[in-house]
Amino acid sequence: MKFTLRRFANKVRPVALALIGYVCLVLFVSKEQYSLNKQIERMLVRVRALQSEQAKLGEIQERFVVDINKTDHNIHALDAQIEQLVQHTKRYNLIFMGIPESENEDLTDAVRRLADESMGISIGEKDVEYAHRLKGNGTKPRPVLAKFARWKDKTRILYRRKSLPPEFAVEEDxxxxxxxxxxxxxxxxxxxxxxxxxxxxxxxxxxxxxxxxxxxxxxx
Known part of the structure; x- marks a missing residue:
């Protein structure tokens, strides 16, 4: 009887050991799987957080694009307003080339005399508000910028500028x-x-x- 039990125990022992090993392996794998699942859950949380941050960044970028477009539009609108103002300030101006330079020169009188003698246009003393030399490119005589009080005086000179002698010229400012x-x-x-x-x-x-x-x- 003892021999039979011993033989049975000898046969069962490997199976029991294998079963115990299998159970241990299952427990180990289950523990590792649990740990892996936790890591995956944490990664998913991070991915969702990154996706949320990316969505927020996308919204911020869209707002920036809208703001940039508005700013660009405002800049162009401001540039257009400035351009209109500058054009208005130059509206009554003409630039005369060829008026000889001299000491203590009276440029308003020089402009009036040129208009009268070369184009037959009479300009009153008060019809030229001011006249001054512009910075030249090194050549003389330097151009003269004149501002007229009346629009019609400026346009009359422009229309008759072809009658000027070849050493003179008139251009718009x-x-x-x-x-x-x-x-x-x-x-x-x-x-x-x-x-x-x-x-x-x-x-x-x-x-x-x-x-x-x-x-x-x-x-x-």
């Missing part, structure tokens, strides 16, 4: 933006003429083949 637009129109006019198209100017307005050519009024 334009802003940088106006000069840029004029240069673009001149380039378009030259290109159209080179292509054999009909080009006509009506004051400052350019017509090509009977169609008015317009440029953007946006200040850049």
């Amino acid at each position: 334009l802003t940088e933006f106006q000069m840029m637009k004029r240069r673009k129109l001149m380039m378009l006019a030259n290109k159209a003429e080179a292509e054999g198209r009909r080009v006509r100017w009506s004051g400052k307005i350019l017509f090509v083949d009977g169609k008015e050519i317009k440029l953007s009024d946006k200040v850049t």
